[in-house]
Amino acid sequence: MLSDLILDSTHPHVVYVTNRHGVFRSEDGGLTWEARSAGLTNINIRALAMSAVDSDVLYVGPMGRDCFVRSIGDCHGTPCRWLSRNPCEAYPESGMM
Structure with a gap:
């Protein structure tokens, strides 16, 4: 079961989904x-958002945990790590939380 889905507004065939x-x-x-x-x-x-300013930046909101953020643009050919955001702040440009 999917928990969230987003479409990349700058790249119409790029889709992100989250699940358990x-x-x-x-x-x-x-x-x-x-x-990813x-x-x-x-x-x-439980939640996924893309920055309205930079479509390479994704935010995830796990259930009962800190928020995480990463820049897809920094991951060419290598695994990209998610950075913890504590506490879960509002990210105005993404519309998340």
Whole structure:
């Protein structure tokens, strides 16, 4: 079951989804998927948001945990880590929380 889904407004075939297994990205409109959850272990992600200022920046809101943020643009060819945000702040440009 999906907990959240977002579309990349600058790249129409790029889709992100979350479920109890993590964050996933599709670059072909959902035909194939790649995990984007490095560093997000044993958490139940409930919310996903993309920065309105920079579509390379994603925010996730796990159930009962800190918020996490990462820049997809820094991850070319390498696993990208999520950075913890404590406490869960409001991110006005993303509309999250």
